[in-house]
Amino acid sequence: MKATRGGLHHAWVVLGALVVVMLLGSGLRAVFGVFIKPMEATFGWDRAALSGAAAISLLLLGAAGPIVGWLADQWGPAPRHLRLRDPARPGAMLSARVSALWQIYITCGVLMGLGAGGVGMSTGAALAARWFEARRGLVMGLVGGAMSAGQLVIVPLAVWFTLRYGWRQSFLYLGVLLLVIALPLTLLFIRDDPAQKGLKAYGAGQAARARRAEGAAGGPHPGRRRDACTGVSGCSRAPSSSAATRRTVSC
Numbered sequence: 001m002k003a004t005r006g007g008l009h010h011a012w013v014v015l016g017a018l019v020v021v022m023l024l025g026s027g028l029r030a031v032f033g034v035f036i037k038p039m040e041a042t043f044g045w046d047r048a049a050l051s052g053a054a055a056i057s058l059l060l061l062g063a064a065g066p067i068v069g070w071l072a073d074q075w076g077p078a079p080r081h082l083r084l085r086d087p088a089r090p091g092a093m094l095s096a097r098v099s100a101l102w103q104i105y106i107t108c109g110v111l112m113g114l115g116a117g118g119v120g121m122s123t124g125a126a127l128a129a130r131w132f133e134a135r136r137g138l139v140m141g142l143v144g145g146a147m148s149a150g151q152l153v154i155v156p157l158a159v160w161f162t163l164r165y166g167w168r169q170s171f172l173y174l175g176v177l178l179l180v181i182a183l184p185l186t187l188l189f190i191r192d193d194p195a196q197k198g199l200k201a202y203g204a205g206q207a208a209r210a211r212r213a214e215g216a217a218g219g220p221h222p223g224r225r226r227d228a229c230t231g232v233s234g235c236s237r238a239p240s241s242s243a244a245t246r247r248t249v250s251c
Contacts, residue, residue: 010194011131011202015139017189018127021182022119022146027154028088028174029057029116032108034158035095038167045101056109057116064117069126088115089183092175096168121147130193134203 036050091111098104124143132139154174161170194201 009202017185019146023150024182025116025119026147027150030151031158035167053104053109057113060113061117065122069122087111089178096171133201
């Protein structure tokens, strides 16, 4: 199996798609604060009642992590991206049609929380580990950065949509954005394993070669011999002419 195709390893393509999907998923979960004041003005609900939906979303986001990680170990991380990210999209779209407080708890709290949990660090780390044997520090940094960058990108976009079109249309547009960007990226580029593309992981075999090179470099110096008694490199016995004048080993 070839490690690269066209000069660029497909692992970097997978990583780019993963970063975008995680950015959208984490950012969508974080936008609820933008809509609290407009919803207060529309329905007259108090802030404490609306904050309950955000609390449910955070709770489910954390609870989904171990479950998603276990599923990724069992069946691979890419299907988890496709299936567990799906609730975020209808959650955002249905939020544009809410008329009761309990509906906000279902759409923004449950659906969007579970959807964001489906593209959390556990899934991203599992996918990155399968595709990369080298540069894993850089890769995990990019994956973690995508989680934070989502808030920096999606929240201002949600504010702009809300000011220009209203909070209902803003929810709808964010759901459509997830549909037209994240779903095609997942289907076209994200795969569980490099073998599905006829490839090896990026940097496959480099770690073993590095260990062999270190082992070769750490061997006995050519100008030293290993003492037969102590096994210490560089030790020697002084020559002696008789048993009476034989000296002890010196290192």
